[in-house]
Amino acid sequence: MAELPRDSIMGAVAMSPLRSGEHVLAEWPADPAAYWRSHAVMAALGGVIAGVVLVAIGNPSPWVGPVAAVLALGARGWYVASEALEARWRLTDQRLQGPGGREVPLARLRLARRFLGDVQVITHSGDKYLMKYLADGAAVVAAIDAAKAGLAK
Structure with a gap:
């Protein structure tokens, strides 16, 4: 099995590069x-x-x-x-990116909500992603909701 590329800054699995015109709105590393x-x-x-x-x-x-x-x-x-502590999530004005190559366009996101101490993201097709070990889950949900609404630029 081929090893995934590593990011030189955080040691985490590298995310795909930003697309033309795409901007990072927020990034959340796992909180120890x-x-x-x-x-x-x-x-x-x-x-x-x-x-x-x-x-x-x-x-x-x-x-x-x-x-x-x-x-x-x-x-x-x-x-x-x-x-587990290498995981990080990145929110752009076009998509949500996560560890393991997870990528969800904002247009496909139906719901972001607190789930126990984490954040659960659900797509319109029913796919679920769990953003674990975040320092402030409420702020993450607010940022995703704002990005979905097109308010965060």
Whole structure:
């Protein structure tokens, strides 16, 4: 499998170049604080669920579940961090570009909304994209909505 081109500034997978007359309105890199906060929430919920399950089945050591959940999710977070934190999204006056070559023309965007701590973008054809680990999801939704409306220039 061929390796994707890397951007020299952020180390992230490079996005396609801007088209003639296209202007960048905003760019959102993954936020480390949002990434670790998300993992902390998953670890807490996973720990509670694991503890409840172990109590329900009569395990004599239900404390093992929460400890294992926190350790597992901490290890996962550490292992995946370098890749997840390279992600970035770019909004232009013509399209929304994301990691992995994702590209959606603004005319195809139906909805941008907050989804838990992230932003979900839905196209008119029903395709869904999840913009994860953003510092300010509400500002991202507002910028996408403004670009769709042609207000941000």
